[in-house]
Amino acid sequence: MESIIRDLALAEQGHKKISWVERYMPTLNAIGDRLRKEQTFKGKTVCVSVHLEAKTAYLAKVLHEAGANVMVTGSNPLSTQDDVAAALVEDGLTVYAWYGATDEEYFQFLNKSLDHKPHIIIDDGGDQVNLLHTTRQDAGVNLLGGAEETTTGVVRLHGWDKAGTLKFPMIAANDSYCKYLFDNRYGTGQSTWDGIMRTTNLTVVGKKVVIAGYGWCGRGCAMRAKGLGAHVIVTEVDPIKAIEAVFDGFEVMPMAEAAKAGDIFVTLTGDKDVIRGEHMKHMKDGVILANAGHFDVEINKVELEALAVRKFEARHNIEGYELPNGHRINLLAEGRLVNLAAGDGHPAEIMDLSFAIQALAAEYILKNHAQLENHVYVLPHDIDNEVARIKLQSMGYAIDALSAEQKAYLNME
Numbered sequence: 301m302e303s304i305i306r307d308l309a310l311a312e313q314g315h316k317k318i319s320w321v322e323r324y325m326p327t328l329n330a331i332g333d334r335l336r337k338e339q340t341f342k343g344k345t346v347c348v349s350v351h352l353e354a355k356t357a358y359l360a361k362v363l364h365e366a367g368a369n370v371m372v373t374g375s376n377p378l379s380t381q382d383d384v385a386a387a388l389v390e391d392g393l394t395v396y397a398w399y400g401a402t403d404e405e406y407f408q409f410l411n412k413s414l415d416h417k418p419h420i421i422i423d424d425g426g427d428q429v430n431l432l433h434t435t436r437q438d439a440g441v442n443l444l445g446g447a448e449e450t451t452t453g454v455v456r457l458h459g460w461d462k463a464g465t466l467k468f469p470m471i472a473a474n475d476s477y478c479k480y481l482f483d484n485r486y487g488t489g490q491s492t493w494d495g496i497m498r499t500t501n502l503t504v505v506g507k508k509v510v511i512a513g514y515g516w517c518g519r520g521c522a523m524r525a526k527g528l529g530a531h532v533i534v535t536e537v538d539p540i541k542a543i544e545a546v547f548d549g550f551e552v553m554p555m556a557e558a559a560k561a562g563d564i565f566v567t568l569t570g571d572k573d574v575i576r577g578e579h580m581k582h583m584k585d586g587v588i589l590a591n592a593g594h595f596d597v598e599i600n601k602v603e604l605e606a607l608a609v610r611k612f613e614a615r616h617n618i619e620g621y622e623l624p625n626g627h628r629i630n631l632l633a634e635g636r637l638v639n640l641a642a643g644d645g646h647p648a649e650i651m652d653l654s655f656a657i658q659a660l661a662a663e664y665i666l667k668n669h670a671q672l673e674n675h676v677y678v679l680p681h682d683i684d685n686e687v688a689r690i691k692l693q694s695m696g697y698a699i700d701a702l703s704a705e706q707k708a709y710l711n712m713e
């Protein structure tokens with residue numbers, strides 16, 4: 301099958317990146333060994349549409365080595381790494397993706413992948429599922445179900461489920477403890493700052509950092525900003541999350557006020573128009589705006605463009621916008637998720653957990669689809685526990701076990 305990638309000659313660097321992360325993904329390695337041995341996915345086509353960097357590539361390789369015919373596309377035009385894509389093609393997988401794809405190309409690639417009529421999909425953000433419900437219903441003929449990687453994709457899935465229109469069972473991989481507790485919190489916490497720091501080459505210490513959204517990602521990002529020496533301000537719409545932010549030691553205020561105070565702004569809400577023109581007008585000169593939420597809708601770019609009297613490339617991956625008052629606003633990575641569009645995404649040890657869950661979600665769909673209805677499911681808790689157990693063991697930690705008496709006392713079987 302003909303892949304569509306930028307340049308096969310980049311493969312050597314891609315292989316190095318994949319072997320590097322493989323060494324730090326012991327949980328996926330252990331699960332992968334079993335899946336490879338059992339050839340679990342033999343004869344099945346799996347479409348993987350997840351940010352195409354080294355960790356995703358390794359997940360795709362595990363599925364391929366476990367017998368699947370794997371199609372790989374990105375899930376964001378700026379997060380594909382061309383060398384990693386080339387390495388996968390050399391390893392015999394089919395890839396449709398390149399860095400900097402236009403929106404049109406991005407959807408062409410997703411469509412090409414779906415042309416292979418998958419049995420299982422692994423989605424990140426819900427674009428594959430959306431196509432399978434609209435223009436590509438034909439591609440769903442073999443579909444047993446799939447798994448969704450991120451909060452925003454799960455929110456979209458619940459929309460179809462609630463309306464009674466979901467066409468196949470989907471596992472909300474995001475909602476497993478071994479995913480969101482670590483990936484959303486510690487993964488986003490570290491990689492967002494990695495992306496911002498490597499792109500700007502500026503300090504975080506001494507800056508006022510505004511974190512929009514105190515969910516799992518926002519908590520991690522605020523915690524790490526504090527550790528880097530920033531003064532952290534949180535904006536929220538949920539009163540309970542707002543109290544949590546206060547009790548965690550952060551200032552809480554509406555964006556209209558935070559806009560005047562902040563030096564660096566990071567949106568992590570999954571919502572749209574969180575930072576708007578009315579806020580930008582009051583920002584200080586030289587502020588940095590970054591988004592780590594799934595879609596590039598959290599910072600209103602249309603209003604930023606409309607306000608600006610001049611736009612320029614301030615540095616690679618930073619667009620400068622000059623406002624009529626002379627203040628410059630710096631937007632990182634076009635407002636796309638900064639840890640992937642301006643970095644390498646979460647650390648491998650974190651994605652070890654997320655992709656262990658994904659591999660087991662794909663297996664769960666394969667083995668249980670006959671019992672599943674067209675709803676959104678979370679993996680059974682014992683699968684979550686199993687992933688945690690393998691991870692703990694790989695890190696050299698042991699824990700206690702409940703005795704029969706303790707189980708009885710706690711009303712457990």
Ligand code: NAI
Binds near residue numbers: 517
């Ligand atoms: P979450 O649901 O735990 O938290 C979102 C928070 O944003 C909630 O507390 C909500 O009340 C708040 N919020 C919503 N609208 C707001 C507004 N206008 N102003 C202020 N706060 C607002 O979701 P989670 O898991 O933290 O994910 C957030 C986003 O990040 C999603 O789009 C998700 O898909 C994405 N994500 C990105 C990752 C990355 O690698 N960059 C990794 C994991 C998730």
